[in-house]
Amino acid sequence: MPLALFHGYHYVEGLTVTIAQSALDDGNWLTPHINNLRWIERPTLLSWLIAAMSMPFGHVSPFIARLPIILSLLAGILLVWRALRPVVSAEAAVFGAALFLASPIVMRYYVTSVADIPLAVILFGAFLVWWRSYATGRISLGCWIGIGGLLAIAALLKGPQPVAYFMLGLFAFVALTSTWWQIPGLILAGFLAAIPAGLWYAYVFIPGDQSEWLRYTRLSSHEIALPHPLANAAHFFFEAFPAAFMAIALLLTGASSTPKSVPRHFVLALSCYAFACTLVILFWPADVNPRYILPMVLPLCVLGGLAYDALAEKRAVLVASGICITMVFLGYAAVHSIFDGLITPAYTQSKISGAQIAELVRNAPAPIYRTSWDAGLNEFSYVPFRVTTIGPNAISTIAKPAWIMVPTKDAPAIIAQGKGRIMSRLILERSILLRSE
Numbered sequence: 001m002p003l004a005l006f007h008g009y010h011y012v013e014g015l016t017v018t019i020a021q022s023a024l025d026d027g028n029w030l031t032p033h034i035n036n037l038r039w040i041e042r043p044t045l046l047s048w049l050i051a052a053m054s055m056p057f058g059h060v061s062p063f064i065a066r067l068p069i070i071l072s073l074l075a076g077i078l079l080v081w082r083a084l085r086p087v088v089s090a091e092a093a094v095f096g097a098a099l100f101l102a103s104p105i106v107m108r109y110y111v112t113s114v115a116d117i118p119l120a121v122i123l124f125g126a127f128l129v130w131w132r133s134y135a136t137g138r139i140s141l142g143c144w145i146g147i148g149g150l151l152a153i154a155a156l157l158k159g160p161q162p163v164a165y166f167m168l169g170l171f172a173f174v175a176l177t178s179t180w181w182q183i184p185g186l187i188l189a190g191f192l193a194a195i196p197a198g199l200w201y202a203y204v205f206i207p208g209d210q211s212e213w214l215r216y217t218r219l220s221s222h223e224i225a226l227p228h229p230l231a232n233a234a235h236f237f238f239e240a241f242p243a244a245f246m247a248i249a250l251l252l253t254g255a256s257s258t259p260k261s262v263p264r265h266f267v268l269a270l271s272c273y274a275f276a277c278t279l280v281i282l283f284w285p286a287d288v289n290p291r292y293i294l295p296m297v298l299p300l301c302v303l304g305g306l307a308y309d310a311l312a313e314k315r316a317v318l319v320a321s322g323i324c325i326t327m328v329f330l331g332y333a334a335v336h337s338i339f340d341g342l343i344t345p346a347y348t349q350s351k352i353s354g355a356q357i358a359e360l361v362r363n364a365p366a367p368i369y370r371t372s373w374d375a376g377l378n379e380f381s382y383v384p385f386r387v388t389t390i391g392p393n394a395i396s397t398i399a400k401p402a403w404i405m406v407p408t409k410d411a412p413a414i415i416a417q418g419k420g421r422i423m424s425r426l427i428l429e430r431s432i433l434l435r436s437e
Contacts, residue, residue, distance in 0.1 A: 008350035014377035019047035041216040045156040072118040084305040096305025102329035105239040124298040126150040144185040148192025155197040165295040169273035218286035246304030274299040354382025370405040
C-alpha cells in the first residue's frame with residue numbers, strides 16, 4: 001500500500017497509463033495510442049481495464065493504475081496457497097505463498113503497472129483448473145472451454161507468446177504420461193485463446209505492422225543474437241530465489257518422499273509447466289528479460305511448499321535455510337515498502353519532475369511536444385496537458401513558442417540547430433525539456 005500510494009511511476013508504467021488516458025481522452029480503445037502516436041506492438045488489456053476503472057473520474061490516478069496489480073498479487077498468493085492446502089500442512093501452504101512474495105522478480109513488480117504479474121497469475125489459474133479436472137479423472141468439454149477463455153485473457157494482456165507456458169507445459173506432460181487423449185482438448189483451448197487476439201491483430205493491422213510485431217516477439221532479424229543459456233539460467237535462478245532453491249531441493253533430494261496426500265503426477269505436472277517453456281526461453285536467440293519467466297515462479301512456489309513437508313525430517317537444514325532466506329527477503333520488502341516510497345527521492349522523482357513540468361507550462365503556456373515515445377514517459381503521466389509526439393526533424397516546422405521533451409543524447413544537437421532560440425529548461429534522468437521561442 002505505501003508503494004501504491006507514494007511511489008512515482010517507474011519502469012514503463014507511463015506506457016500503460018498513457019495508453020489508458022488516451023483511451024479516455026480520444027476514444028482510442030481498440031487501437032492503442034500514446035497520445036497521438038499509434039502503438040500496436042501487442043494488445044493492451046491492462047490499459048483498457050485501467051481506463052474502464054478510471055471512467056468515473058476522467059483521469060488515471062496512480063492507485064487505480066496499480067490496483068489490478070495489487071489484486072493480481074493477492075490472487076497469486078491465494079492460488080499458491082489453494083494449490084497446496086489440500087495436500088500438505090497449513091504451515092507448508094503458508095510457506096509456499098510466502099515464497100511467491102519473496103521472489104525478487106515478483107518483488108520488483110509489486111505495484112508496477114505492467115501486465116506481467118496478472119499474466120502469470122491467469123496462466124497459473126488455467127493450469128490449476130486443468131489439474132483439478134485431471135486429478136479427478138474427468139476433464140469435460142466445459143473445462144477446456146473455460147481454460148480457453150482464461151488463455152484468451154492472457155493473450156490479450158501481452159500477445160500470444162506467453163500462452164506457451166500453458167501449452168508447452170501441458171504438451172510435455174501429455175507426452176511424458178502418454179495421455180494423448182488430452183490433445184483434442186488442448187487444441188480446442190488453444191484455438192479459443194487465439195480468437196480474440198487474432199481478431200485484434202486483424203482489426204488494427206495496416207501494411208508494415210508486421211515488422212513491429214516481429215520486433216516485439218524477438219523474431220526480427222535485427223533482434224537475433226547468440227543465445228547464452230548458462231547466463232540466462234543463473235539469472236533466472238536468482239530472480240526466482242528462494243522459490244527456485246526450495247523447488248530444486250525437492251526435485252533433487254526429496255521428490256520420492258513427498259507426502260502420500262500429494263496426488264500422483266502432481267510434481268511432474270508442476271515441473272512440466274514451470275520448465276518446458278523456460279527451457280525454450282533459455283535458448284532463445286535474442287536478449288532475454290527475466291520478466292519473461294514470471295509464469296514459472298508460481299509453480300516453483302508450489303514445489304517449494306511441497307518441499308517444506310517432504311524435507312522437514314530428513315533434510316531439515318534445507319528447510320530451515322529456505323525459511324530464513326524467505327524471511328530475509330520479506331523483511332527487505334517490508335522495509336522497502338514502508339520507507340523507500342516515502343523518503344527516497346529516486347522513488348518519487350518522476351512525480352516531482354511531473355509537477356515541475358506542469359508548473360513550467362502553467363507559467364509559460366505553449367504546446368508540448370516530444371521527439372520520442374519514451375521521452376519523459378513517466379513524468380508526462382503526471383502532467384495535465386496534451387502532449388504531441390513528433391519526429392526530431394519536425395521541430396523546425398512547429399509553431400513557436402513550444403515545449404519539447406527530447407532524449408538526453410539528442411539535446412545538444414537540437415539546441416545547436418536552434419541557434420539560440422532553443423534552451424534547456426529542465427534536465428530529467430533520461431530526457432531534457434527544452435523551450436523553443
